[in-house]
Amino acid sequence: MPRCTINGVxxxxxxxxxxxxxxxxxxxxxxxxxxxPGLSVAxxxxxxxxxIEGNPRLQIACxxxxxxxxxxxxxxxxxxxxxxxxxDFHLINHPLDCPICDQAGECGLQExxxxxxxxxxxxxxxxxxxxxxxDLGPRVVLDSERCIxxxxxxxxxxxxxKSYELGIFxxxxxxxxxxxxxxxxxxxxxxxxxxxxxVGALTSRDFRFRQxxxxxxxxxxxxxxxxxxxxxxxxFNKEGFFRVKPVYNAEVNGYWMCDEGRDIYRFANKENRWxxxxxxxxxxxxxxxxxxxxxxxxxxxxxxxxxxxTGQFTCEELDRAIGMFVKKVGASNVFHWQNEPERWNDFDGxxxxxxxxxxTRGLLEVFQKLQINTxxxxxxxxxxxxxxxxxxxxxxxxxxxxxDFKEKLSIFSKAKNLIWLQSVKRKEVEELPHKSLYVxxxxxxxxxxxxxxxxxxxxxxxxxxxxxxxETLTLDQALGLMLGSWEGLIPVTQNASGVTANAMxxxxxxRPKDRVLNETRKRNEFIFQRGRL
Amino acid sequence: xxETKVLTEHYDKEEYRFLEGYQKWGGYSMLRKALxxxxxxxxxxxxxxxxxxxxxxxxxxxxxxxFLPKNGEPRYLLCNADxxxxxxxxxxxxxxxxxxxxxEGMLIAAYAIESHKSYIYVRGEYNYxxxxxxxxxxxxxxAGLLGRNILGSGFHHDMDIYRGAGAYICGEETxxxxxxxxxxxxxxxxxxxxxxxxxxxxxxxxNNVETxxxxxxxxxxxxxxxxxxGTEKSPGTKIFSLSGNVLRxxxxxxxxxxxxxxxxxxxxxxxxxxxxxxxxxxGGSSAPVLTAEEAMRATLDxxxxxxxxxxxxxxxxxxxxxxxxMVDCLGNLMHFYHHESCGQCTPCREGTGWLxxxxxxxxxxxxxxxxxxxxxxxxxxxxxxxxxxxxxxxALPVMSFVTKFRDEFDYxxxxxxxxxxxxxxxxxxxxx
Numbered sequence: 001m002p003r004c005t006i007n008g009v010x011x012x013x014x015x016x017x018x019x020x021x022x023x024x025x026x027x028x029x030x031x032x033x034x035x036x037p038g039l040s041v042a043x044x045x046x047x048x049x050x051x052i053e054g055n056p057r058l059q060i061a062c063x064x065x066x067x068x069x070x071x072x073x074x075x076x077x078x079x080x081x082x083x084x085x086x087x088d089f090h091l092i093n094h095p096l097d098c099p100i101c102d103q104a105g106e107c108g109l110q111e112x113x114x115x116x117x118x119x120x121x122x123x124x125x126x127x128x129x130x131x132x133x134x135d136l137g138p139r140v141v142l143d144s145e146r147c148i149x150x151x152x153x154x155x156x157x158x159x160x161x162k163s164y165e166l167g168i169f170x171x172x173x174x175x176x177x178x179x180x181x182x183x184x185x186x187x188x189x190x191x192x193x194x195x196x197x198x199v200g201a202l203t204s205r206d207f208r209f210r211q212x213x214x215x216x217x218x219x220x221x222x223x224x225x226x227x228x229x230x231x232x233x234x235x236f237n238k239e240g241f242f243r244v245k246p247v248y249n250a251e252v253n254g255y256w257m258c259d260e261g262r263d264i265y266r267f268a269n270k271e272n273r274w275x276x277x278x279x280x281x282x283x284x285x286x287x288x289x290x291x292x293x294x295x296x297x298x299x300x301x302x303x304x305x306x307x308x309x310t311g312q313f314t315c316e317e318l319d320r321a322i323g324m325f326v327k328k329v330g331a332s333n334v335f336h337w338q339n340e341p342e343r344w345n346d347f348d349g350x351x352x353x354x355x356x357x358x359x360t361r362g363l364l365e366v367f368q369k370l371q372i373n374t375x376x377x378x379x380x381x382x383x384x385x386x387x388x389x390x391x392x393x394x395x396x397x398x399x400x401x402x403x404d405f406k407e408k409l410s411i412f413s414k415a416k417n418l419i420w421l422q423s424v425k426r427k428e429v430e431e432l433p434h435k436s437l438y439v440x441x442x443x444x445x446x447x448x449x450x451x452x453x454x455x456x457x458x459x460x461x462x463x464x465x466x467x468x469x470x471e472t473l474t475l476d477q478a479l480g481l482m483l484g485s486w487e488g489l490i491p492v493t494q495n496a497s498g499v500t501a502n503a504m505x506x507x508x509x510x511r512p513k514d515r516v517l518n519e520t521r522k523r524n525e526f527i528f529q530r531g532r533l
Numbered sequence: 534x535x536e537t538k539v540l541t542e543h544y545d546k547e548e549y550r551f552l553e554g555y556q557k558w559g560g561y562s563m564l565r566k567a568l569x570x571x572x573x574x575x576x577x578x579x580x581x582x583x584x585x586x587x588x589x590x591x592x593x594x595x596x597x598x599x600f601l602p603k604n605g606e607p608r609y610l611l612c613n614a615d616x617x618x619x620x621x622x623x624x625x626x627x628x629x630x631x632x633x634x635x636x637e638g639m640l641i642a643a644y645a646i647e648s649h650k651s652y653i654y655v656r657g658e659y660n661y662x663x664x665x666x667x668x669x670x671x672x673x674x675x676a677g678l679l680g681r682n683i684l685g686s687g688f689h690h691d692m693d694i695y696r697g698a699g700a701y702i703c704g705e706e707t708x709x710x711x712x713x714x715x716x717x718x719x720x721x722x723x724x725x726x727x728x729x730x731x732x733x734x735x736x737x738x739x740n741n742v743e744t745x746x747x748x749x750x751x752x753x754x755x756x757x758x759x760x761x762x763g764t765e766k767s768p769g770t771k772i773f774s775l776s777g778n779v780l781r782x783x784x785x786x787x788x789x790x791x792x793x794x795x796x797x798x799x800x801x802x803x804x805x806x807x808x809x810x811x812x813x814x815x816g817g818s819s820a821p822v823l824t825a826e827e828a829m830r831a832t833l834d835x836x837x838x839x840x841x842x843x844x845x846x847x848x849x850x851x852x853x854x855x856x857x858x859m860v861d862c863l864g865n866l867m868h869f870y871h872h873e874s875c876g877q878c879t880p881c882r883e884g885t886g887w888l889x890x891x892x893x894x895x896x897x898x899x900x901x902x903x904x905x906x907x908x909x910x911x912x913x914x915x916x917x918x919x920x921x922x923x924x925x926x927x928a929l930p931v932m933s934f935v936t937k938f939r940d941e942f943d944y945x946x947x948x949x950x951x952x953x954x955x956x957x958x959x960x961x962x963x964x965x
Binding site for chain 1: 700717722724871872873874875876877878879880882883884885886887890891894901907910914915917918919920
């Protein structure tokens with residue numbers, strides 16, 4: 001365990017720790033572009049210069065292992081000058097068109113400039129011209145002029161995704177990132193290259209030019225795309241959700257997440273959701289507030305009812321909703337809608353798992369607790385025999401990962417009454433010719449607090465990110481209203497006018513008023529966040 | 534004034550390049566001698582001789598060999614024949630005139646470091662030397678000097694020629710290793726050093742052609758015999774490639790410590806047409822320039838040139854007379870380094886381009902008075918900030934040119950033309 005002094009602070013580090021690792025661990029500021037904790041050391045940006053006592057030359061912190069008694073300093077004038085010039089070299093051929101750059105606001109160069117620069121450039125020569133809009137693959141677009149050739153993306157495809165698509169071509173200041181002959185940047189993790197790009201060179205085709213990042217707020221949550229349960233950050237504003245980025249978690253996802261998980265924000269956006277509950281009367285659609293609709297159909301839920309659930313809901317919701325249903329109707333009528341169970345143990349070796357439900361473990365746990373041992377075939381049998389009058393389906397949010405969705409839908413429509421609970425809007429459901437169909441929109445996963453249990457049994461709780469549709473219900477609220485038994489659900493409070501809560505106020509009080517708006521980004525918060533990504 | 538021909542003693546003989554002729558003049562007898570010695574003793578012998586790397590850095594060869602870990606891992610010996618330093622053509626001489634001397638030296642070195650595989654990395658443009666080497670390798674294999682059980686000693690060694698593609702950076706040892714591994718020729722981060730983790734992540738020794746050929750001489754004459762020439766810290770002889778404005782340019786083998794003045798005016802025959810000496814670049818284009826006055830005092834050894842703030846480098850002595858415009862010369866050099874920077878480290882990638890653009894602008898008559906200081910500042914901040922020494926190689930000439938010939942630069946930026954009367958700027962016309 002070597003001891004060393006960094007900027008006058010004495011610390012003890014593990015054998016083999018590099019200076020930059022120690023500095024990041026001890027919240028010491030150090031400029032860097034090419035170093036990334038999840039990738040190998042490249043040592044090319046030459047910005048993480050430190051002065052080591054007894055060594056006349058400045059050393060790079062990313063490739064220098066701490067030895068006993070090392071005295072390290074990165075606040076001296078010599079280092080500051082070197083960093084300033086390091087930044088200058090990065091900027092001389094970099095276009096200074098920040099106002100139209102998609103990375104502005106979260107750009108490594110901007111941050112460094114604000115930290116160390118703020119001077120007029122001395123470069124008077126014409127800048128190097130390179131390719132501007134390069135399609136690297138289906139999800140990533142490259143601007144070669146903005147690239148500072150830190151090689152993070154190349155190392156990512158070589159070391160993490162192991163898909164080897166990217167390389168640096170040509171030499172000197174004509175160097176450019178590109179894909180190898182015959183290849184496109186088309187792997188399941190390609191958007192991570194955009195996250196780790198310190199400048200606006202690699203941009204996400206999905207996100208680019210849709211929002212300025214300073215108009216976005218972010219909130220941590222858990223990905224509901226598969227049973228891995230990656231830690232993610234959802235970016236949103238009052239116009240909706242815009243993108244998803246991974247958050248470092250050593251136990252679950254490290255620094256990365258898959259590309260498919262980036263799409264989960266779409267399910268939560270307004271345009272993809274039913275704003276109101278609805279049902280059909282004589283071929284006409286009648287819209288109703290979700291809570292009112294749920295209360296209205298109380299009479300439909302009889303002992304002849306069945307409840308179909310998926311592993312796409314939180315433990316808390318499942319526990320209460322199934323609990324209430326079992327209490328009223330019985331354990332033999334709850335069924336687990338499994339999505340390709342034969343693929344559940346699939347794993348791509350990095351993050352993505354075959355079980356595309358975030359909480360299958362949680363659901364099975366509830367089933368075990370309530371001793372539910374039903375089988376899917378029993379449901380089909382009962383439906384065919386006409387034994388089920390009312391079928392309540394808690395349909396999945398990530399429907400795109402349910403290949404047999406339509407097929408299952410036609411099975412469900414055999415029930416006399418079909419109560420459909422789902423957070424996303426689906427055409428298939430709207431087009432059902434069913435005579436007695438009741439659709440209650442649910443809250444999307446970004447709108448509720450809860451817990452997912454991932455494939456390994458890890459319990460991960462998360463908080464609501466924001467609220468998009470205030471009147472939607474959680475699964476347990478919907479079931480509670482339908483079964484007329486919402487005691488113990490949520491503390492019933494009084495609404496503003498002093499009237500005892502009814503279903504509506506119950507939902508209203510849940511609304512996280514202004515919570516999001518009060519959260520303002522701390523100044524310069526991005527500087528270290530980029531390092532963490 | 535005469536050369537001291539130790540290494541190049543028989544280079545004038547046509548037959549010396551073939552196995553038969555080489556053996557006639559005592560060739561491969563040192564290999565026979567070496568194979569009877571203990572490998573460690575040869576390393577000690579080379580250490581004692583004080584032989585310093587002839588490629589440019591001047592690192593003691595025996596010490597380098599001693600860095601190899603003693604763990605029985607396979608080792609590689611790489612011969613650096615990517616002679617890319619502008620002005621240098623001494624390795625070519627050895628490869629063309631005495632390929633077997635190189636092979637013998639390599640075999641002795643390989644035996645000393647217990648390596649069973651070596652590569653000669655030759656620059657792509659060296660068509661003829663490659664052909665000569667290929668022929669020599671073929672002869673050596675047929676004579677049982679390469680392959681399995683060499684000369685019945687039980688030592689196996691295979692040797693191959695690898696043809697580079699002409700990148701300057703592949704002459705840097707880790708860049709050479711990357712290139713040989715099949716990657717883009719880019720230097721690698723150190724540590725780990727090649728002696729610990731080099732070619733294919735195995736311990737590797739990279740030595741220059743002249744260094745390896747000199748091993749034969751050390752074995753023949755012994756450390757004392759070798760030290761008979763040269764100075765205490767720079768023992769032995771070295772081939773200097775004399776070029777530029779001299780009457781008789783060419784390769785000259787002289788003992789280290791030889792006066793630069795004698796090389797230029799004695800062996801080189803002086804400057805033609807009665808022109809005056811203006812400057813000398815003593816060790817390849819990346820060595821800081823010497824003024825005429827300094828050149829008259831300098832001796833060709835590592836310590837004297839280091840004291841004068843320059844370096845012996847690869848031994849390429851480039852002589853500039855009073856017809857040369859120093860701004861033009863710098864423009865030529867900067868264009869070269871801009872073209873050859875591998876683009877890995879930011880200060881070098883961007884800095885070489887920046888320096889090139891500034892000098893070209895000055896040459897085109899658009900220079901500003903502040904440009905001269907800017908040149909120096911940019912170079913100063915490139916120096917010592919990158920993985921390999923290419924950045925220094927570009928920065929040092931700039932700093933020395935600007936410091937020592939400031940008047941010419943100032944004249945150029947103020948008047949938009951060269952201080953040297955009647956100077957036609959070949960370079961400025963070439964690239965603009």
